[in-house]
Amino acid sequence: MSSTAQLLDGKALANGLQTELMQQVQVLQVHMGRPPGLAVLMVGDNPASAAYVRNKERACANVGIASFGQHFPATATQAELEQAIATLNRDDRVDGILVQLPLPDHLDAVALLNQIEPSKDADGLHPVNLGRLVRGEPGLRSCTPAGVMRLLEAYKVNLKGQQAVVIGRSILVGKPQALMLLEADATVTIAHSRTPDLGAIARTADVLVVAVGRPALITAEMVKPGAIVVDVGMNRVTDATGKARLVGDVDFASVQPIAKMITPVPGGIGPMTVAMLLQNTVLSYRER
Numbered sequence: 149m150s151s152t153a154q155l156l157d158g159k160a161l162a163n164g165l166q167t168e169l170m171q172q173v174q175v176l177q178v179h180m181g182r183p184p185g186l187a188v189l190m191v192g193d194n195p196a197s198a199a200y201v202r203n204k205e206r207a208c209a210n211v212g213i214a215s216f217g218q219h220f221p222a223t224a225t226q227a228e229l230e231q232a233i234a235t236l237n238r239d240d241r242v243d244g245i246l247v248q249l250p251l252p253d254h255l256d257a258v259a260l261l262n263q264i265e266p267s268k269d270a271d272g273l274h275p276v277n278l279g280r281l282v283r284g285e286p287g288l289r290s291c292t293p294a295g296v297m298r299l300l301e302a303y304k305v306n307l308k309g310q311q312a313v314v315i316g317r318s319i320l321v322g323k324p325q326a327l328m329l330l331e332a333d334a335t336v337t338i339a340h341s342r343t344p345d346l347g348a349i350a351r352t353a354d355v356l357v358v359a360v361g362r363p364a365l366i367t368a369e370m371v372k373p374g375a376i377v378v379d380v381g382m383n384r385v386t387d388a389t390g391k392a393r394l395v396g397d398v399d400f401a402s403v404q405p406i407a408k409m410i411t412p413v414p415g416g417i418g419p420m421t422v423a424m425l426l427q428n429t430v431l432s433y434r435e436r
């Protein structure tokens with residue numbers, strides 16, 4: 149018997165969500181008298197970050213969200229960024245603010261995230277919004293894990309009573325992801341780079357979410373047959389022919405034949421992250 153996993157098409161779902169948000173914005177701005185606004189703060193010239201920022205600004209334009217982005221040189225100081233955030237916090241045209249990560253080493257990212265007004269925290273990374281998630285209260289949710297939940301919901305994955313394993317413990321993905329799965333009544337295990345016998349833990353998962361940043365970390369023998377596999381990894385590698393390509397943390401070729409559902413990279417969680425950012429911005433706008 150041979151079968152192959154169904155693809156969880158994040159790109160198609162994200163496109164549909166963008167259309168819905170565009171329609172909402174058209175109606176809402178009649179009453180609001182202005183479009184929603186998002187400010188993306190980018191520091192330095194990391195080419196991947198620059199591409200993600202362009203991608204976000206293009207998505208904003210498609211939906212009718214005004215961009216108030218600022219690009220700082222790699223030498224920008226903490227005080228300059230704090231000043232920019234303080235000004236955006238007070239700017240009534242701006243509903244969402246985010247700091248593109250990673251930042252150059254001399255900057256304190258946590259201090260900057262803490263300074264963003266929680267009601268404008270489009271990335272859902274402020275302690276107030278993370279605290280609301282811990283308490284199960286409504287609030288702005290971190291975009292990547294919210295995108296994972298929205299994608300699973302669209303494919304009618306019932307998480308109640310399921311064994312979920314999250315591999316990765318970052319504040320951007322792993323920790324909020326575990327809390328969101330818990331909120332959906334899954335039984336959740338968090339594993340990470342220091343977990344002994346990662347394979348044994350991963351194999352217990354009905355739903356496996358991998359967010360480590362290591363190509364081919366998860367191979368077929370680490371996956372329970374019939375599992376739902378969500379690959380949050382995004383790694384740029386050079387293949388045998390010398391061509392650069394983007395791969396996740398899951399060895400797609402070996403895992404797809406045994407999984408029930410799997411996200412592709414690209415076209416899975418990446419586009420959902422951007423869709424959730426737009427959704428958070430529109431949510432902040434509605435509540436202003």
Ligand SMILES: Nc1nc2c(c(=O)[nH]1)N[C@@H](CN(C=O)c1ccc(C(=O)N[C@@H](CCC(=O)O)C(=O)O)cc1)CN2
Nearest residue numbers: 200246247248249250271291394414415416418419421
């Ligand atoms: N402040 C933040 N910084 C970072 C975040 C974040 O959510 N907030 N996440 C990542 C980068 N990121 C958004 O910022 C991001 C990365 C990739 C994609 C995406 O759509 N990827 C495409 C492929 C694109 C390509 O070919 O390079 C896909 O997966 O299909 C969206 C968002 C780290 N920093």
Ligand SMILES: [Mg+2]
Nearest residue numbers: 316317318359
């Ligand atoms: Mg991680």
